[in-house]
Amino acid sequence: MRAVAKYGALTTLGSVVLSALVAAPADGADATTSAAHGVVRAAQRAATAGIVFGACPKAEQLPDPIVCGTVEVPLDYTEPDGRTISLTVSRVPASGSPELRQGALVFNPGGPGASGMYFPMAAEVPHWKRIAEAYDLIGYAPRGVGSSAPLSCEDPADFVKAPTQSPIHPSESYKRERIAEAKAYAQGCARAGGAALPHYNSLNNARDLDVLRAALGEQRLTFMGASYGTYFGALYATLFPSHVGRMVFDSAVNPDPEQIWYRNNLDQSVAFERRWDDFRTWVAKHDATYHLGTDAEAVRQSYERVRAGVAHKPAGGKVGPGQLQAAMLGAGYYDDYWPTRASALSEYLKGNQQPLIDQAAPRPAAAAQSENASAVYTAVECNDAPWPTDFAVWDRDNTALARRAPFETWDNAWMNLPCAYWPAPQRRPAEVRTRPGQLPPTLILAAERDAATPYEGAVELHKRLAGSALVTERDAGTHGVAGGANACVTAYVEDYLLHGKTPVGGGGRGAPPPPRPGGGGAAGGGGGRGHKHQKSRTGG
Template sequence: MKAVALCSAAASLLLTTLATAPAGGTAQDRSGVAELRGTVVAALRAGARKIHYGACDPADVPPVPHSPAGLRCGTVSVPLDYARPDGEQIRLTVSRTPATGEDGKRAVPRQGALVYNPGGPGASGMYFALAGTLPVWRHIAAAYDLVGYAPRGVGRSAPLSCADPKQFGKGPTEAPTHPSASYKRRRVAEAKAYARGCARRSGPGLRFFNSLNNARDLEVLRAALGEERLTFMGASYGTYYGSLYAAMFPSHVRRMVLDAAVDPDPAKIWYRGNLDQSVAFERRWADVRDWIARHDDVYRLGDTPKKVQAAYATAAARLARKPAGGKVGPGQLQNAFLTAGYYDDYWPSRAAALSAYLRGDPKPLVELAAPRAGSAAAAENGDAVYTAVECNDAPWPTNWAVWDRDNTRLARVAPFETWDNAWMNLPCAYWPAPRQRPPDVRTGPGALPPVLILAAERDAAAPYSGALEMNRRLAGSLLVTERGAGTHGIGGGPNDCVNGYLNDYLLGGRLPARNASCAPRAEPEPGRGRAAG
């Protein structure tokens, strides 16, 4: 799963619009007694120290017009290794905006802090403190302090690096759906070099950047915020370590929203989960092509999905011979349309750029897809954290023949993203740090307050089967499904039905009596949509 991809649509929308002791359980048993004790020690210290807030660094929270009153940032210290709470400490950056206390002309009592994580691994939630400036978050911002933070490794929170940012993410690149033997050998060599670079640039502490430690960090942050129980909303990858937190510290959960839930089955963390993701992306790519075909009068890319596929293949072949603007090759084209698989509102801009390119105007495609030097450092950091967390979290096949067999087979039926996904994760085959065994996330009846799970039925980055599995494993949880939709992350989006369930839960603790459904959001209108990727 790509780090850029495992970020919710709500997170993307925000960024674009804003320019008791832990209870027992299998997750806790696997987490280690020493680490458990270290978490208790770190949380007690954080609770005594609190967070000292000051002005936000623009590198952490970008300045925007009409920034909310009271926006402040600070740091919280956590152990690098929870088995040694007196050892090396790292600082996580935190942002916070106090509850407004009013919803329109109505006074609203404060309910505490709402902590948000947008996913990744490798994404920062620091911008979430700005969310109250958007109308859809107004009701929640009235009752809650909005708290975002950068997880370990991300941004200025003990940042990880695996490659020279100056050499990272340059174009043009290839994107063969059925790669040759020589191409595979080159990518294997690159994966080995990248894994070595992670060890060299990030040092011996690399092994401590993992999902269990992200869950422990969340417990320390809860204490530092002065909250007896945590109110948390996690999207995408944030649902996974949110579920780890729920299993490890159920009595410390007040309310929890898991949006675009990742499958927590240990067998799916993470190798099998990525294969499932590639299958789901093939379905979503079909949705994109179907929409473009239905608007052939606008884009002239073909009036059937098959014709749209042919137009895409023609563009990819042409870009392989002569990259657009010298920077956009088949790899950049594929990445631009990959993001369309995550977010519906990217469909018009991608279709328009492809149409223009095939008719002799490469400028829209270059503007849309060319690598940006100014974002290279952040992108490199995000990929490094993504790789470290997923490689550390679980065993991966270490024999290239296994990867080659599985992805060759899969690419025959799901060519769109299969090999791109494989190359992203292949460093895990050669990972230099010890790997963990994923914990078996489960909670028994009554152990955990009811959790709200949100999912789009055709989500590709977090296939719907994962939401069903999360629902089964967290006893008492309720699932709200956006039927027939595929945007990755649906809370805080344009669907009033979904947001009604979200607001009822966060503001009043009310959940439906049983799993519920919402009709899909409206499809994007042709000729409109965000161009940013």
């Protein structure tokens, strides 16, 4: 997860965390009932008002024929006649004949903190052609994101400050520095968010979906969520089962309330260690191209030489160990990053720093967007669930975990540490679960070696959503299965969205071929504290 975080083998948490989880207050029954009535009222208003679509704001950089509009949702669903916020929405109409049209397909890419406004551009992608003929493609920016009542917690220039450090085994003095930063960040969120801060949470994201459904004139929601989008999509299915049409859950978050979110993040760090090994093994197989080592350990040593080099003298004055780590984290998300990341390491050791600078240096033009995404990520995860409030718990768990999973453990912890000092009340996570017959069939997609949303999460979601089908991409680790290079997965998604068919008993399919060495791939980019937003695609 910047996302959304998750699973794998995990350290056993101590009694302090367990007691905190047990003691955390849940939303009361009265508040839950009041919010449910608030959703009904807001949805009725939205159905009457609809969405007036017109030219998209220039800031969205969306081409014709995509149009944009807004939908009003309550800030607080227990007060539906109180303050409202506007969510921005994008749309491209179904391109097929009227008899082919099946309604609107709403997409969320994850996070928390990611915007899906770009989604209608998928209509131009060849393997989306038949889906785009049948559905209006709908993107939107969730509450807090982009132009949707945007949340900010610090100056964007401070957010992407560079170079920064990223010690695998931090000293006590470094830990104190990060604790102070986490406290300041949480206080910044409180100042900026004010009374609205507690209302950035997953339950409200799910409720917003139902208001959006009504505003689009849909009796039932057809939805595709990726990474974190699977979590509040699953909450939606639990809260509004009679409003579900078809739902695709791509790269699923583990929805077990005991996992949200502290344990999920620990599990995620374990999974990233495995993916880091996958990347280094691939680089070693192509030593003739990269000259970084003939086995994974030799490649790790080459990487450590680069880390030591940028720690001593940051590349381009902006790429230190923190920016290097953020860039290399992308290799844990997407196989497509492997060639360019390996090439950057190789070129650096040959004396050419430019590829690493291009891929890892912060981008000032994206600072505001990255800071906004980080603010929403933090607010949602901190508001959703109880977190340990004693740093000794974080220290114990992450110190132990870093001994066997050093690649991402402490960076993951620092990203989430503001939740230890969060000013808004924390709630017990909502339960995701449906009974047989409550939902139409739903489709879950997962890669077996996904690090951002480890595979155990998809299995857990499959258990909790009665009647769901799970399609597994075997021996694959790219985060986000739909819309990729696997034609078999694409066929499953298309058959489901167009005909409502899910594979009997789910299915398992092999991964597409690994990337070729030496070229192509995604350049990606670095940044400051916000690098984990990749996890959100979370998450995510």
